[in-house]
Amino acid sequence: MKKSQRIKTLVDINAAQEKNALEAMGEVQKKLLASQAQLEHLRNYRREYQDKFDRLGSEGVNIAQLLEFRSFIDKLDKAILGQEQSLRGIENELNDKKKAWEGLHHRTNSLQKVCDAARLAELKQQDKLEQSAQDERAARSGRSGRNGLME
Numbered sequence: 001m002k003k004s005q006r007i008k009t010l011v012d013i014n015a016a017q018e019k020n021a022l023e024a025m026g027e028v029q030k031k032l033l034a035s036q037a038q039l040e041h042l043r044n045y046r047r048e049y050q051d052k053f054d055r056l057g058s059e060g061v062n063i064a065q066l067l068e069f070r071s072f073i074d075k076l077d078k079a080i081l082g083q084e085q086s087l088r089g090i091e092n093e094l095n096d097k098k099k100a101w102e103g104l105h106h107r108t109n110s111l112q113k114v115c116d117a118a119r120l121a122e123l124k125q126q127d128k129l130e131q132s133a134q135d136e137r138a139a140r141s142g143r144s145g146r147n148g149l150m151e
Contacts, residue, residue: 007111021100028094032091036087039087053066053069
């Protein structure tokens with residue numbers, strides 16, 4: 001097996017790993033978008049609930065209802081904090097996946113360049129051998145042609 005073929009095998013293996021890494025990165029991006037949407041939903045819900053709480057407070061409501069509203073808003077705040085932490089974790093995971101993909105991508109490109117260079121060297125060597133063979137045939141045919149004239 002020629003050197004370029006051996007390197008091509010490595011390029012193919014690395015390209016498959018790169019493709020898998022890209023797909024994994026895509027999955028994490030989907031997870032990130034879903035997490036961002038969930039956080040936005042929680043923030044909107046909290047805003048709406050706070051507005052409702054403010055309206056009820058100005059209309060005059062008993063203390064038990066106000067405490068219940070306040071307790072629920074506190075729970076929403078905790079849920080928002082938890083979602084923000086989750087989002088940061090997913091962003092970190094995405095950065096890790098991106099770095100892994102970039103490393104594989106650069107490696108694939110480097111291997112492809114090495115493969116191309118090896119293939120070019122093999123073609124040059126093949127051309128050189130073919131030229132030598134033609135020169136040899138031409139030299140033999142020239143000698144046999146001269147030998148024929150002397151007789």
